[in-house]
Amino acid sequence: MGESPRPHLVVLTGAGISAESGIQTFRASDGLWADHSVEEVATLEAWHRDPERVLRFYDARREQVRRARPNAAHRALAALEAQGFRVSIITQNIDDLHERAGSRDVLHLHGEILQARSSVDPRLRYPLRRGGIRLGDVCDKGSQLRPDVVWFGESVPRFGEACEIAAEADLLLVVGTSLAVMPAASLLDQVGMDVPCVLVDPEAHALAPPGVTRFDQPAGKGVPALTRHWQREGRLWVPDPLSG
Ligand code: APR
Numbered sequence: 001m002g003e004s005p006r007p008h009l010v011v012l013t014g015a016g017i018s019a020e021s022g023i024q025t026f027r028a029s030d031g032l033w034a035d036h037s038v039e040e041v042a043t044l045e046a047w048h049r050d051p052e053r054v055l056r057f058y059d060a061r062r063e064q065v066r067r068a069r070p071n072a073a074h075r076a077l078a079a080l081e082a083q084g085f086r087v088s089i090i091t092q093n094i095d096d097l098h099e100r101a102g103s104r105d106v107l108h109l110h111g112e113i114l115q116a117r118s119s120v121d122p123r124l125r126y127p128l129r130r131g132g133i134r135l136g137d138v139c140d141k142g143s144q145l146r147p148d149v150v151w152f153g154e155s156v157p158r159f160g161e162a163c164e165i166a167a168e169a170d171l172l173l174v175v176g177t178s179l180a181v182m183p184a185a186s187l188l189d190q191v192g193m194d195v196p197c198v199l200v201d202p203e204a205h206a207l208a209p210p211g212v213t214r215f216d217q218p219a220g221k222g223v224p225a226l227t228r229h230w231q232r233e234g235r236l237w238v239p240d241p242l243s244g
Contacts (some may be wrong), residue, residue, distance in 0.1 A: 002030050007236045008086040010167070010169035012078060012187055016176020016201055020220045021068040024172050047119075049160055051135060051144070054131050059132040061094065062113045070101035073175065073200075073219035076227040078102035083231055083244055087136040088169075090162045092177060092184050107165065109158055109184055115148035122157070159183050166190035171236040173196040173226065176219050188212070196238045213238050 015025035025031045040046050041057040070078075078101040081087040089098050089106045094113040098106045118124035118139030125148055126139070137145045150156055162184075166172065172191045178201075179185040188197060188209060197212045200222035204214035215222040229239050 006084060006086040007122025007230075007234075008168055008170045009080065009173060009230075009236055010166055010171070010191070011087065011089045011173045011175065012166075012177065012184070013089060013091040013093060013098070013175045014179075014184075015093060017073050017091075017219045017223075018068065018071075018093055018095055019176065020218060021071070021095075021097055023064055023068050023093075023095055023097075025176075027180060037228070038152055042149075043153050044151055045153075047146060049234045051146075055133055055135070055147075058113060058149065062128065062132055065095040065097075065113055066096065066106040068097060070097045071220050073223035074098055074101035074103070076224040080227045080231060081105070085230065085236075088165045090165060090187065092181070102149065107158055109136050109150070109156055109160055109162055111147070111149035113149065115149060116145040117148040119146045154185055162187055167192065169195050171195060171238070173223075174199045174201075174212070175223060176201055178203070179209075196236075197228070199239055213241060215241050 002238055025032045036057060041054050047054050052145060061204055068238060072134060074097045075086055077089065081103060087103065089103050091098060091106060091108055092110050094108065094111055096114055114128050116126045116128055116133050118141060120143040124139045124141065133145045133147065140147055166187045167190050169191050198215060199208045200214050200215040200217055200219055201207060202216055202218055204216045208214045230236055
């Protein structure tokens with residue numbers, strides 16, 4: 001792409017980008033939080049109270065992820081990077097579909113379901129190539145392993161890094177998130193003053209903060225439509241939301 005600096009796209013993704021791959025979102029009427037209570041499966045208190053239940057919940061998430069395949073939206077972002085754009089993905093998702101599509105710069109804000117980690121030392125992480133975590137599985141320090149996910153009430157250790165990445169964006173693309181969870185949602189405030197921001201989500205009209213261009217479309221349609229524009233022109237810009 002010549003000698004000019006590579007356009008830098010920063011992408012914030014949420015559960016909606018993986019919906020068309022068959023992974024349930026959280027806050028839909030048939031979403032995960034309709035069937036499971038956060039307090040019973042996604043807090044440190046739940047883990048201490050009933051670790052087996054928490055492990056069962058994440059076993060099911062892991063199996064769903066293993067069965068899923070990247071969809072057109074994941075693939076379009078990877079293809080943009082392969083064409084020479086700088087594409088930094090900050091995902092709230094614990095699946096590995098961005099990586100499997102071929103994206104190389106992916107930061108998982110809320111952890112990764114295909115990793116276990118020590119319950120005493122978060123630096124001790126272990127890939128889960130098959131199976132899951134059982135009670136009695138321990139880290140190198142002898143403590144029980146837990147899913148490497150950030151639970152409600154826990155700090156988000158990689159948030160500072162994510163802010164630094166967002167601050168370097170030439171354009172921020174937000175895909176498939178209800179923007180209901182902090183601090184992830186506040187990444188929209190971290191981009192430079194004149195940096196355009198677009199949201200692709202079937203509910204974008206209801207969710208997008210002022211100043212954000214809305215594409216009321218599923219990710220599998222909206223994201224490839226945008227990346228086609230960018231690939232054609234070799235630059236990042238915001239097309240008319242209706243131009244498809
Ligand atoms: N394409 C794009 N977006 C979609 C699609 C689709 N095909 N289908 C649904 N969506 C949108 C919904 O309209 C909604 O805005 O995806 C969004 C999903 O929102 P949530 O379920 O709230 O998921 P998310 O924003 O990722 O949640 C953030 O909450 O519980 C936690 O830790 C969990 O990382 C998660 C965080």
